Structures are given as structure tokens and as C-alpha cells.
Amino acid sequence: MQNLLHNLNPEQLAAVTLPAQSALILAGAGSGKTRVLTTRIAWLIQTGQISPGGILAVTFTNKAAKEMQTRLSAMLPINTRGMWIGTFHGLCNRLLRAHHRDAGLPQTFQILDSGDQLSFIKRLLKANHIDDEKFPPKTLMYFINSAKDQGLRAAQVDASDDFNRKMVGLYDLYDAQCQREGVVDFAELLLRTYELLSRNQPLREHYQERFRHILVDEFQDTNDLQYKWLKLMAGAGNRRPNAVFAVGDDDQSIYAFRGANVGNMTAFEREFEVQNLIKLEQNYRSHGHILDSANILIANNSKRLGKNLRTDAGHGEPVRVMEASSDIQEANWIIDEAKNLIREGSARSEIAILYRSNAQSRVIEHALFTANIPYRVYGGQRFFERAEIKHAIAYLQLMDNPHNDSAFLRVVNFPTRGIGARSIEQLQDAARLHHISLYAAVPHVAGKAGSALANFVRLIEGARFETQNLPLPEMVRVVLDMSQLLVHYQTEKEGADRIENLEQLVNAAVLFVSEEGFNKEAPAFTGPAVRQPVLLTNGANDVIIDADAALPTVMSPLSAFLSHASLEAGDNQAQAGQDAMQLMTVHSAKGLEFDAVFITGLEEGLFPHENSAQEEAGLEEERRLMYVAITRARKRLYLSFSQTRMLHGQTRYNMRSRFFDELPDESIKWLSPKVQPSWFGQKKSAWDEVPMAGVNQIAQNFSQTSAQQSWRVGQNVEHAKFGEGVIVNIEGSGTNARAHINFGKFGMKLLDLSIAKLEKI
DNA sequence: ATCCTTTAGAGATCA
């Protein structure tokens, strides 16, 4: 135990050793949050307060869950696989597999990822003759997901108008169709588990009895349903509720757009009767100037729980700011600076370039490519989302659950086997008529189409029969072969990569089987600390087997592998291993850290993004996003913006981001003059290519006042009412000249240049 | 069944 608590600072120590009550840990960026979480678990176990089976640790990402597992197994001499550490969705999947009957699901229910869900909805709309112009699939999907994220079924959603009433009706149809096909979407995993435990008292009490300690990572990212789920698991309101150890940072809440509700933090304090709110404010990551910048910036937000990071490191380097004339010049500047850093000994992988939106990566990538610098872009297509992998998975899905119509449609004619749109229509009609799945409807289709379809069914049945006694990797290999997928890609010109990926799928199965313990005869978890499965009986005389943390006890290798494919889409394996510069959005940088960080495109409209800047809440989230970006940097931080930028095929003239005005002057070093340089006498740059519409005429007509009034596109101006703006376009001339001026938060204005009181700045 | 043209839409993410 000495070792465990060794080197913790007083706040961390206090958090780790809190009594068994609910607690809220406000963990600032770089304050050792994960360390506190894992040490807390280890300490609870080591001091005998709880057995490993009594721990429930919830994260949002697989990466975070894995990280916890790894760190814990380094701290404790036990097999951590027996512990319930996972994502909300992963844990719900386990519970639903173990109690599928009580949850009203087939044992082999399958999980729709967001792509599957969208095509499912499109299919649903088509089958019900709904105009997808009036009811766009994406809108419906968002409607359904956000209702589920709030824990609401169709019947519980308030429908104020015709449109919403229709949406609610479609939500209901959607759920019914999912149920028929034996598929669940991501939100359903949580909602179904929540409903299961709400209504099934013995089950609820069993798990409440078991998980005496619940730990939650990134608590600020929880949505309403996840919060309710935690309340239920903890038995909040019970005589003896379980201890929920919630770790989060309200200043890093950047996922409101996907349903996260920071308000859960204050609700948690109240409803879980939190006695202990501990703030981790000691930062072990960033140098002083960087931290000061973050602190001063975030102080502009009004709704905060309040927290100020401090560091023992010195001030370090000032934050460097660059104003570029164009996005291209901005990229080139970044590369020059990065080259300097590399020359001074930085690893390329320790340099990150962050941007607000993905589209910005283009220009930077181009510059990096030209400069021949290796780089890695985060957030591309992931392994299990590739088309060929989805196809292979669809065959496996059909073998495990033939009623999955999405899987059926994906591969019924791939590789092509003469089953065209007409045959499919016939089949869909038959399925609708009998309220059965496409697979089950095949015998109802007669003629040539019918026999082709029957062959397909025979193929699936044959594959199932052939592989029933094979280990999973073998099964995958046989299916690749029998489905003709391999042959198909072998004959295709560009198929080599795809075949490679399909072979990777076999490897993934090998890896999965050994990691989850499916390759062993005996249960993987035999340590004394792991509790044995418990038998329960519910009212209907069914035996319920307590869900164990290990997958082999609750599902077949194939089912488990298929859920794995949906729940963990795999890395977007971009040239991993290489020492490459890191490119990513600010969102995907959360949780990471680098020696040097470039935050680019700091312009009004981009960052803060125009869609957010309208409302205060949106602006505050953008500011938190900026806070996250700043706190990624250890030693060097660079900020940049550009006077012109190509966006959607048009040149945009943005003002510099308001966030610059919220940073401490003494920590900032402007590499470019802060005031706009005068237009004349500039060296040749992208500026010179800016269209000069009207500028010349205006210049000839300045007699009415003075030379001061020669306006140009790109000129920064100040208006008494609208504040700072930038001239985007000038039309007309002389006393008729009018200009479109972008005033940022006040939007675009068309002003008469001879009337408006404008000052150059 | 495949290829080509047209069109709409372009913020961020994880499971």
C-alpha cells in the first residue's frame, strides 16, 4: 500500500482514500485523473474494502477502459479481466446478453452502428412510403437517438405539432422493426438495460448488492440516460446507496451536441448527497504561460464549478501568435516552426496540429506532403467500417441471427449472384405481408428469383453447418471463402488492399479469442478474489445466471466477436509506428498531450464556430474547446489565424478570434504585428491575389474626404455600434460605394461607405 | 450491373 499511495499529492491522496460515499472529483486537465481513478480502485481492493467483483468502473471510450485495465494490472497482483471495467455500452451489452430473456431480446441480438442505423431508417421510410424529403432519414435518426438519450420511448415523447407527432410515430415503427429483426442501436443498449433493471426488482437488487463501488470517468460527458442509469445502479435513494466516485471536469465539457449534460455534475452533487467535492488543481503537464492562458481564458465562462490550475514548472516559453495572410501561408509557417522544433530535437510525434473542423486539414496536409514530413491524421475510416469488412461481418451476422435484414440486404447480392432489385422487391413484399424477416420470407417467393434466393439461404445454412464446431478464426476464414468474397476481390483490380484487410479480420478474430479467453477450456478467471457466478430465480421460475465480467459465460464466440466489431470499431490505423506529426481536430485531441501544439484557424466563424457563436451556451462550449486545446501543450504553444481562407470554394475574410482578447498579454508573444499592416508597400503575398472589386474606383473618388477613406477589401474597421469588422466586398463607387462588412458576432452588414462612421484599425 | 452525371451540403464524437 505504501507504493500505491506513494507520490500522490495531498488532493489526490484525499480523493483516493475517501470513505465509501459518493464523491465528486473535479479533475483539471493534466492533474493525474486516471491515476486517481485507478489508484482508488487498487486501494479499495488492497485494503479489503471490496473484492474485484464488487467494482464497476465506467468509461466512455474503449481506449480509456483499456488504459485503466492496464494500469490496474500493473498495480494489483490479480487478473483484472474478472473486473467490470468498460464503456457504458460494453457493460450494457454484457448485462443484456446475460439477461436477454428478461430484456426481451434474442440471445444473438446484434448491434447497429450509426451507419447501419441510418440505412435501417432509410429502409423503414421506404417500406412505409414516407416522403424522405419531408422526413429526412438523418433528422429522424437524430430525433430517435436524442429521445433515447433522454431515456424516452416513443410513447413518452411530447409531440406538440404534426411534424413531431409523425416523428414519434416513426420512432415507434422503428423500435418495432428493430425488435422484429433482433437488432439494437447504441442508445438502445443503455435504454434497454435501464428499463430491464427498473422493472426487474430481483435483478436490480442483485446488481445493486454487488457493485458497492461505482467509478465514472469523464463524468461531464454523461447524458441524461447515463445519469439515470448510474442512479439506478447505485440505488440512489436507497437506505444504503452504493458509493459513486465521479471524476470529471466541467471546463472540458465539449460534447453537448451529442447529448452530454454538464448539469449532471451539479445534479450529482445534490442527488447523491456528495459530502466530498475534491478539486485536483495541480497540473503536471504544462508550463506556466500555457496554463495561465488556459486559466484566464476559461475564466470568461459564467457557469463553472470553479477551478484554477497551478503548476510547479516555470513560466516556460511564451505562447506564440502568428497572423498569416492566407491559409496556405499559415500552413507553411506552421511547417517552418515545426521544422525548427525538430531540428532542436523534438520528436515529430510530439508535435500536434489542431484544428476546429476537419476541412482545415487539407491545406496543412498539402504543405506537409510538399515538405516531405511524415504525418498522421486522426479520425479517418476505422477498421470495422471498411466496406469489405462490413460485408464479411454481414455474412457472420446472418449465420448468427438470420433475421437481421440489414445484413441480409448488404450481402444477398454481393458478390453478385443474380439477385436484382426486382427479386428484392418481391421478397420485401412477401416479408411485409407475413410480418417476417427477409430471410424467413425466401420460401414465399416463387420462380427464378425464388430459387436464386433459396440458393443464398442454402449458402448461409451451409456455412453455419460447416463451421459449427470450428474455432472462431477458422470460422471467419471459411466464411470468407464460402461467401466468395475472397474470389471476388482477387478478380477485382484494386482488390489487393481489400484482401489484405480481410486477412486482417482473421487476425482480429485470433486476437479477440485469446484476449477474451474463448480459447481456453476452463474459465479464464480463477483467482480467489473473483466471485463465482450467482444463481438467482425470478418470478417466472427461470434461472438467471449472474452476468460475469468475462464474456464466455454470457455469449458464444461469434456473438461476442460481432458485438466487438460494433462496439469497438478499431483504430483508424494511419501509418502507426512511424515518427509522424499528429494532425487532428480539437475534439479528438481531448485526453492527449504533446510537447508542442499548434492551434490553427483561430478566426471568428471558424473558432468559435459560426453555428455556436449565436448563443451564449454555444460560445461557452467553444471556449471550453479552446481550453481543451490549450491544455494539450506541455512546453510550446502556437496560435495562428489567417486573413483569408478558402472555404466551400469561396474566399472568406474572417476576423481574428475573440479568444485572443481573452488571453493574458504577458504570456503572449506576437510574431506578427498585432495591428493590421498597411495595405500599401506590402511584400508580395497571397494578399495580392485578393479580388480588388471596386477598390480602384473608390481610390479615385476619395476627394470628398481624405486619403484615409480609400477602402479596400480585407481592411479591418471599427464601427461605433458593431465593433470590429472586416471588409469583405465593395460595390459601387464614390458616394454610392457600399461595403459588405463582417462584424463577427453582429454578422454581415451592408454599409454605405460615405455615411457609416468607420475607423480603420 | 456498371458507369456516369447531377445535386446537395459541408462542425465536432463515441459507442
Added chain:
DNA sequence: TCTAAAGGAT
């Protein structure tokens, strides 16, 4: 400007 997806032509 670029991309993806849908619709139309061969």
C-alpha cells in the same frame, strides 16, 4: 471546392 450519394443512361 470537394465529396458522397442518388438517379439516369447504357
